[in-house]
Amino acid sequence: MTTTVRTYADELGAPSADCCDLGAMATDAVSLRTPSSREAAEDLADPSAFVHEDTDGTRHLHLFVDGLHCAGCIRKIEGGLLSLRGIDATRVNMSTGRLAVSWRDADLKPARIVNTVQSLGYGVAPFDPEGIRDHTDTTDRFLLSSLAVAGFAAANVMLLSVSIWAGAVSDMGPATRDMFHWISAAIALPAVAFAGRPFFYSAFGALRGSRMNMDVPISLAVILAAVMSLHQTMMGREHAYFDAAISLLFFLLIGRYLDHRARTKARSTATHLLGLTAANATVIDPDGQHRLLPARSVPVGAHVHVAAGERVPVDGIILSGVSSLDSSLVTGETVPAEIAEGAQLFAGTMNLTAPVVIRATASGEDTLLAEIVRLVETTEQDRTKYVQIADKAARIYAPAVHILALVAFVGWWSFIGAGLETSIMVAVAVLIITCPCALGLAVPAVQVVATGVLLRAGILIKSKDGLERLAEIDTVVFDKTGTLTVGRPELVRDETIDQTRLERASALAIHSTHPMSKAVVRTFPSPRMNASDIEERPGFGLSGKIDGKSIRLGNAAWCGTDGSENDGSEFLELWLAEEGQSPVRFRFSDRLRPDAREAVTALQEMGLRLELLSGDRPAIVNEVAQRTGIDAWQGQCLPTAKCERLDRLSARGRKVLMIGDGLNDAPALAAGHASISPASGAEISQAAADFVFQGEKLSAVVTALKVARVSNRLVRQNIGLAVVYNVIAVPIAVAGLVTPLIAAVAMSTSSIVVTLNAMRLKLFRGN
Secondary structure: OOOOOOOHHHHHOOOOHHHOOOOOOOOOOOOOOOHHHHHHHHHHHOHHHHEEEOOOOOEEEEEEEEOOOOHHHHHHHHHHHHOOOOEEEEEEOOOOOEEEEEEOOOOOOHHHHHHHHHHOOOEEEEOOHHHHHHHHHHHHHHHHHHHHHHHHHHHHHHHHHHHHHOOOOHHHOHHHHHHHHHHHHHHHHHHHHHHOHHHHHHHHHHHHOOOOOOHHHHHHHHHHHHHHHHHHHHOOOOOOOHHHHHHHHHHHHHHHHHHHHHHHHOOOHHHHHHOOOOOEEEEEOOOOOEEEEEHHHOOOOOEEEEOOOOEOOOEEEEEEOOEEEEOHHHHOOOOOEEEOOOOEEOOOOEEOOOOEEEEEEEOHHHOHHHHHHHHHHHHHHOOOHHHHHHHHHHHHHHHHHHHHHHHHHHHHHHHOOOOHHHHHHHHHHHHHHOOOHHHHHHHHHHHHHHHHHHHHOOEEEOOOOHHHHHOOOOEEEEOHHHHHEOOOOEEOOOOOOOHHHHHHHHHHHOOOOOHHHHHHHHHOOOOOOOOEEEEEEOOOEEEEEEOOEEEEEEOOOOOOOOOHHHOOOOOEEEEEEEOOOOOEEEEEEOOEOOOHHHHHHHHHHOOOEEEEEOOOOHHHHHHHHHHHOOOEEEOOOOHHHHHHHHHHHHHOOOOEEEEOOOOOOHHHHHHOOEEEEEOOHHHHHHOOOOEEEOOOOOHHHHHHHHHHHHHHHHHHHHHHHHHHHHHHHHHHHHOOOOOHHHHHHHHHHHHHHHHHHHHHHHHOOOO
């Protein structure tokens, strides 16, 4: 068997390395080699301590990478690691800085992986959610201190420069003027060296890695202005530009700091989720002693004490205790839920009122929270159609800007006859003002914010272009069981049912995840007999053998009866057919989701056409359609028939959203233009849909559609803003009508405007 491994950057069609800093919405504005990073790196003296091994022998290593700027960085790291023999897969997430590496070759040592990343010029540390917050705080302090120094120096140098401009100093003679220039140099040069570090570090790292980013021309502009000023001062010339150099830095840092704060507020949802991870767990030993363990190290089956006010550190089942739980992370519901013995808890949820003891069922990377983080990371970093367009434009744009700056320099120097200083300043202004940051931020900014908004509503995006396709929807097709209804049918008590036959049905149903099979098992949870040769046929039912005799559990046709005498029944039903006996019917009731009618009405008010397709009998489907207000419906609809219906709608040009439970409806979910599936707990990984919503409220579908439409509108606005900015800015800069200082203000403002426009989505309230 041959496995083809594709890097994340390959999947995205990521831009080349010379297009750095164009699509890095969720990355910090500067790359720091901070003391905390170095200290964390010391923990990697033995990286094997951070390796997690699956039962099949696959090893996983999760690291935090410092210095990520763009998709070019991702390509460089992933390509470097995949060149190592034995690596199966590698993925870098820009938002969280997480590098995930998987391999099976026992000869490949983790230290070699770490050394490879470090040799590419990136800092590496053990992945720790707390470290992400520390890194963000460090970046914030670093930018703020640089801004403060630049502001202080700019104010003082400007005072000296105003005196020269006003002519007050010239009246005192060249010696006084030169003294003022030297005082300005004494203030400005150390300040430039200190305050320019965010740009200098980034530019140096890019050049050291044989790539370009937009901090290179910014650094060049600042250094040129400072060096030219020092040369002018040493030669006793009349003009120096220390005020321009330090003021340029000051305004660039204002923009960089505001941009950093805006990005932090719109920051990756994955980063926020990681902050919900409990670092430690209180494990109860068999002798009753309590001890602290890292949450990721808690073994399955261990008993864990969760105090009131603590986050649940692992997935588990309550063994003892009664409390209230904030499960909004999983369900999207903000109202606390009452929990007691036997309830399922998930890592990251909050125990509110009383201590409980749970038995761990999953920890670390196997928890539901970890799975949600992986889904969110994938969604936030995937490249949609709009992002790919922006990346292609940026790849062309970056070299064009450098050529344009060179043409501007040559034109002003050779043809217009301006001096060398003026020509250089025009070229520098062109490089700064045409930085395509706004274009690179246009789509990722909206994508990251939309992911967070949906997550707060209990909705996960599983497809990279799901939002784009969802915004195009004009038709919605519902499944019934588990979609319009809660999907938890209950067996209707009937004294005529033979308990032995119910037990046989349970022995067969225990092998299925179908809601009605689960209802049978809940009614008779511990059958004393075992079924063999189990086979499940979607849309029909189960078959097997008990005591050597064939047995079937499913719909009437599957069990050899037409069920015609029950067509008018309002109940769901399963039939049990045993060899040598006549079929017997089990009846079930299933309630509608509490807001099903309201959600259907809201979708109709959005101008959408609605249909209901179900495998249940027409009488039941008709009743649900009438209660919810759906006019078009079809009963006894097998999975193949659902797909055929969706294909016919698609052939007519309809953009169909399929909403189903993700099991029997998997083919239909795949056939839709977009798809949404309800899911709960660990079953989230079974949903073959673009979106997954938690909880019982169908309003999540309405929310997802509205967010998709708003996101699509904001993306178009952002791209329009970026294009308009560049159409206006480029000719003005080439014409020499702006200084590097004004160019810095304009460039920073464009990026901030695009980010703030995306953050308007945070104000979404669903109406």
